[in-house]
Amino acid sequence: MDFAAELERLKEGQLYRTTRVIAGGARPWLWYQGRRYLNLSSSNYLGLSDHxxxxxxxxxxxxxxxxxxxxxxxxxxxxxxxxxxxxxxxxxxxxxxxxxxxxxxxxxxxxxxxxxxxxxxxxxxxxxxxxxxxxxxxxxxxxxxxxxxxxxxxxxxxxxxxxxxxxxxxxxxxxxxxxxxxxxxxxxxxxxxxxxxxxxxxxxxxxxxxxxxxxxxxxxxxxxxxxxxxxxxxxxxxxxxxxxxxxxxxxxxxxxxxxxxxxxxxxxxxxxxxxxxxxxxxxxEGWRRQRVQALAARLRRGLGAQGWQLQPTAVEGVPIVALVVGEAERALQLMERLREEGIWAAAIRPPTVPPGTSRLRLALMATHEDDAIEWALEVFGRIRSEWAHGEGR
Ligand SMILES: Cc1ncc(COP(=O)(O)O)c(C=O)c1O
Missing domain, CATH: 3.40.640.10 (Type I PLP-dependent aspartate aminotransferase-like (Major domain))
Incomplete structure (x- = not known):
């Protein structure tokens, strides 16, 4: 097996992955390389990991x-x-x-x-x-x-x-x-x-x-x-x-x-x-369920109103919002742009999802503050207008 060639191929296709040292990955705010990020990537939906x-x-x-x-x-x-x-x-x-x-x-x-x-x-x-x-x-x-x-x-x-x-x-x-x-x-x-x-x-x-x-x-x-x-x-x-x-x-x-x-x-x-x-x-503690569902619905509605393409769902309260951007490179660009602003959101690329449907997978937690989600929406809105004016290309 030619490991070097295979890794190079992954890099060329924007499909190369690495692990990162992240502190507090199950919390609403995580730390990476000394900086704090709003965590929109955790599956600890109810915030129970440190209950x-x-x-x-x-x-x-x-x-x-x-x-x-x-x-x-x-x-x-x-x-x-x-x-x-x-x-x-x-x-x-x-x-x-x-x-x-x-x-x-x-x-x-x-x-x-x-x-x-x-x-x-x-x-x-x-x-x-x-x-x-x-x-x-x-x-x-x-x-x-x-x-x-x-x-x-x-x-x-x-x-x-x-x-x-x-x-x-x-x-x-x-x-x-x-x-x-x-x-x-x-x-x-x-x-x-x-x-x-x-x-x-x-x-x-x-x-x-x-x-x-x-x-x-x-x-x-x-x-x-x-x-x-x-x-x-x-x-x-x-x-x-x-x-x-x-x-x-x-x-x-x-x-x-x-x-x-x-x-x-x-x-x-x-x-x-x-x-x-x-x-x-x-x-x-049913309130945790109600809260994460309400936050997910809020994020979904806000992003939809900004014109992002979201995967539709029959159940609005599902805590996962998939924001589809298409090519892997585009998903990585959006992920990086969000990081500059202090938001951690995972880009999901092939082979995890079909080619051409790369996306950001946004996940909500009951322990997210309302203000944090409103701020995230403001950031998404700003990036959306940058992209509309061609600055994201
Ligand atoms: C649908 C589904 N099944 C199974 C798993 C694997 O679960 P675990 O992380 O406990 O191995 C995951 C997540 O990773 C999943 O999304």
């Missing part, structure tokens, strides 16, 4: 239980913290049981590769998250991609494909890079009509949408009806880890067949306790 109850739960557990449970969950690693967390998630999701993994990415690998056998067909939304795409590959099932959010196209494909093979329909709930949502009721109806198993990864709806913060399914009145509901604790819960919630038989099957669960150490106990506290805070 006193979450932090105290982790610290108490650390003293009490230590870090590591000594093995994978089927050996010694499934302790009282894991049992309590799994029970709380199942209650919150309205399912019989749940199973916890060390990361959301790992959850998708573990769930799909176990549920989709080599003979199965996976019907996958065109804009699904990378972890679902990788998971489908790992399963070795045949993958059929349907147009993003399009149940009519999905039905055509379900009719045409699959025969007697087991079928799965797999989708993000809230789409991570677009901020739009899957048409869950339609997908559920199709899954029932065509005897397919519906798997929904609602990493970005959890905590933020629904009366009790259970996510997009709750928002649509479908709580507990999604046969396989995946989520992550690393976004609105402000912690780390992933879960799958389903009926008891599905969970028992995964415990026996999910290699990413069987052959990897589980969450460390302090993280499981912190996540448990976060699930409780999500339900008790």
């Amino acid at each position: 006193p109850k979450v932090v105290e739960a982790a610290v108490a557990s650390l003293y009490d239980e230590g870090f590591n449970a000594g093995g994978s969950c089927l050996i010694t690693g499934h302790g009282p913290a894991h049992a309590a967390l799994e029970a709380a998630i199942a209650r919150h999701q309205g399912t019989e049981r749940s199973l916890v993994y060390a990361a959301g990415y790992q959850t998708n690998l573990g769930v799909l590769s176990a549920l989709a056998t080599r003979e199965a067909v996976i019907f996958s939304d065109a804009l699904n998250h990378a972890s679902l795409i990788d998971a489908a590959r790992l399963s070795r099932a045949r993958v059929v991609v349907y147009r993003h959010g399009d149940p009519n196209h999905l039905e055509e494909l379900l009719r045409a494909e699959g025969g007697d093979s087991p079928r799965l329909i797999v989708t993000d709930g809230v789409f991570s890079m677009d901020g739009d949502v899957a048409p869950l009721a339609d997908l559920l109806a199709l899954a029932e009509r065509y005897q397919a198993l519906l798997v929904v990864d609602d990493a970005h709806g959890l905590g933020v949408l629904g009366e009790r913060g259970a996510g997009l399914a709750e928002h649509f009145g479908l709580l507990g009806r999604i046969p396989v509901a995946v989520g992550t604790m690393s976004k609105a819960l402000g912690v780390q880890g992933g879960f799958v919630a389903a009926r008891a038989q599905v969970i028992d099957y995964l415990i026996n067949r999910s290699r990413a669960f069987i052959f990897s150490s589980g969450l460390v106990a302090p993280v499981a306790r912190a996540a448990l506290a976060a699930v409780e805070v999500v339900q008790a």
Whole structure:
């Protein structure tokens, strides 16, 4: 492999990436190289990463239980913290049981590769998250991609494909890079009509949408009806880890067949306790949900009025606003221009999104101040008029 040539190719295409040392990346204001920036890139949507109850739960557990449970969950690693967390998630999701993994990415690998056998067909939304795409590959099932959010196209494909093979329909709930949502009721109806198993990864709806913060399914009145509901604790819960919630038989099957669960150490106990506290805070402090939703709606309306192209969404309160600019170079220019002004917003480029749809992914937090969002809008407005007068070229 010619690493130098490959890296050069990425640089030429404006697709080269680096890590940066950022302090306070989950807070409304972050620090980079001695300067403070308004953070419009964090998935800590409810501001729970440093909530006193979450932090105290982790610290108490650390003293009490230590870090590591000594093995994978089927050996010694499934302790009282894991049992309590799994029970709380199942209650919150309205399912019989749940199973916890060390990361959301790992959850998708573990769930799909176990549920989709080599003979199965996976019907996958065109804009699904990378972890679902990788998971489908790992399963070795045949993958059929349907147009993003399009149940009519999905039905055509379900009719045409699959025969007697087991079928799965797999989708993000809230789409991570677009901020739009899957048409869950339609997908559920199709899954029932065509005897397919519906798997929904609602990493970005959890905590933020629904009366009790259970996510997009709750928002649509479908709580507990999604046969396989995946989520992550690393976004609105402000912690780390992933879960799958389903009926008891599905969970028992995964415990026996999910290699990413069987052959990897589980969450460390302090993280499981912190996540448990976060699930409780999500339900008790509904104001956080209302606040992040209101801020997202405000930002969306303000940017729309300035003439920026935004990905539309059926649910205004989704905490992700995708501002599409087209070419990767343009997205980087806008990111740099915002940085000059003191705003941190991530440019998202291929392969994360399709070519020609590079964008800034803006994310809101309940802990953002109103004034900060108004100031951000003023900055966006100024840049918009610079660009309109050709100064951004
Ligand atoms: C839809 C979706 N699923 C899964 C993941 C992975 O979750 P985690 O960061 O917990 O591995 C992410 C985010 O990174 C995501 O956006």
